[in-house]
Amino acid sequence: xxxxxxxxxxxxxxxxxxxxxxxxxxxxxxxxxxxxxxxxxxxxxxxxxxxxxxxxxxxxxxxxxxxxxxxxxxxxxxxxxxxxxxxxxxxxxxxxxxxxxxxxxxxxxxxxxxxxxxxxxxxxxxxxxxxxxxxxxxxxxxxxxxxxxxxxxxxxxxxxxxxxxxxxxxxxxxxxxxxxxxxxxxxxxxxxxxxxxxxxxxxxxxxxxxxxxxxxxxxxxxxxxxxxxxxxxxxxxxxxxxxxxxxxxxxx
Numbered sequence: 001x002x003x004x005x006x007x008x009x010x011x012x013x014x015x016x017x018x019x020x021x022x023x024x025x026x027x028x029x030x031x032x033x034x035x036x037x038x039x040x041x042x043x044x045x046x047x048x049x050x051x052x053x054x055x056x057x058x059x060x061x062x063x064x065x066x067x068x069x070x071x072x073x074x075x076x077x078x079x080x081x082x083x084x085x086x087x088x089x090x091x092x093x094x095x096x097x098x099x100x101x102x103x104x105x106x107x108x109x110x111x112x113x114x115x116x117x118x119x120x121x122x123x124x125x126x127x128x129x130x131x132x133x134x135x136x137x138x139x140x141x142x143x144x145x146x147x148x149x150x151x152x153x154x155x156x157x158x159x160x161x162x163x164x165x166x167x168x169x170x171x172x173x174x175x176x177x178x179x180x181x182x183x184x185x186x187x188x189x190x191x192x193x194x195x196x197x198x199x200x201x202x203x204x205x206x207x208x209x210x211x212x213x214x215x216x217x218x219x220x221x222x223x224x225x226x227x228x229x230x231x232x233x234x235x236x237x238x239x240x241x242x243x244x245x246x247x248x249x250x251x252x
Contacts, residue, residue, distance in 0.1 A: 001026040001198045002047065002167055007056035009042055016042045017053070018222040024167070029199040031209040031230075034219035035245055040202040043219065044169045047200065048089040049082055060088050061166050087115060090160030091169040094176045096152040098144040098159075104131060105140040108159045115163070130158040134188045150181030154188055167198040174205060206249055210234055218242045 002024040009017040016039045024030050032040050045051040047058055049065050058065040065085050067073050073081075098107050105127045112123035131140050134154040144152055153173055160168060170189065174182040186208045193199055193212045203209055209216060209230060216233040218225050218241075225239050234250075237243045 001028075001061055002200065003057075003059040004047070005057040005059070007043070007046055007053045007058065009039075009046055009051060009053050016222050017046065020056070020219075020222075020224060022217070022224070024198065024200065026198050027196045028214040029193045029197075029201065029212050030215050030217060031201045031203060031213040032217045032219055033203070033206070033209060033245075033249075038219045039222040040219055041171050044091065044171050044200060044202055047167075047169060048086055048091055050091075060085060087163060088166040089169065090163060090165035090167070091171065092153070092156050092160055092173050094172050096144070096149075096156045098152055098155060100144050103141050103143055104136060104147065104155045107144070107155055108162050111159065111163050126162055127158070130162040131155070133161075133191075134158045135184070148181055149177045150184045153177065153181075153185045157185070157188055157192070161192065161197075167200065168192065170199065170201040170203070172202050172204065174203070204249065206234070206246070218245070220245070 002022070004020050004022040007017050007020040008015070020043060032043065034040055042051060046053045049058070052066060057068065063085060066082065067078055099110070102110065105124060108127035108130055109120070109123035112118040112126060113120055128140050131137060134157055136151060136154055136158070139147060139151060144155070147155065174185050177185065182205070186205060189201070190212055213230045215227060216230050217227040218233065218237070220241055226237065226242055227233070233242070234246065237246060
């Protein structure tokens with residue numbers, strides 16, 4: 001479902017990603033862990049081309065996200081391709097990025113109307129169903145300012161899921177939440193994984209990673225140092241760097 005081929009990304013002189021290659025099968029929940037500054041968030045942003053890789057290819061369901069090596073394509077044609085391909089990739093950030101002047105249901109339905117050209121009544125119905133699925137049936141007409149952080153993040157997840165993406169990206173979605181609100185968001189993500197949604201998740205919640213991941217990828221210094229099933233990664237990591245990182249994280 002997702003194929004990364006030799007992805008490199010620099011910001012000025014800083015090389016953040018140094019040749020990431022990876023294949024993610026349909027229905028996999030891949031959890032990316034690693035220290036701050038290891039390139040985890042940049043990797044997610046490169047998957048849907050919020051950051052354009054300096055080198056390498058990103059393929060979603062067999063189709064290239066950006067321009068192919070050696071391909072001559074106009075800027076307009078490339079933007080049209082990106083607009084179409086991004087509809088296949090949902091992303092949820094640390095911050096909720098909801099429209100403050102719109103209710104929860106309007107936030108969730110807006111993409112269906114403006115991107116998929118769905119009739120507003122049909123979009124409202126689907127958005128209401130999705131909010132119900134994430135446990136917010138009683139909050140459809142509530143504005144973001146009246147929602148808790150956990151509720152706002154669940155609206156953000158519903159907004160991505162309602163677009164029926166091929167893959168969902170989650171970028172440390174609980175890191176901005178108060179501790180007592182983390183569980184409700186992770187519960188929704190567990191349900192999404194259970195239904196077979198392809199997911200790439202950056203998180204520091206190791207118990208969640210252990211319970212949800214099909215595979216855990218350890219990123220450090222812009223490269224994948226090792227990866228494997230959660231039971232192996234958390235009980236017997238092969239590299240000293242991964243052992244040291246997990247020891248510090250798990251003892252907190």
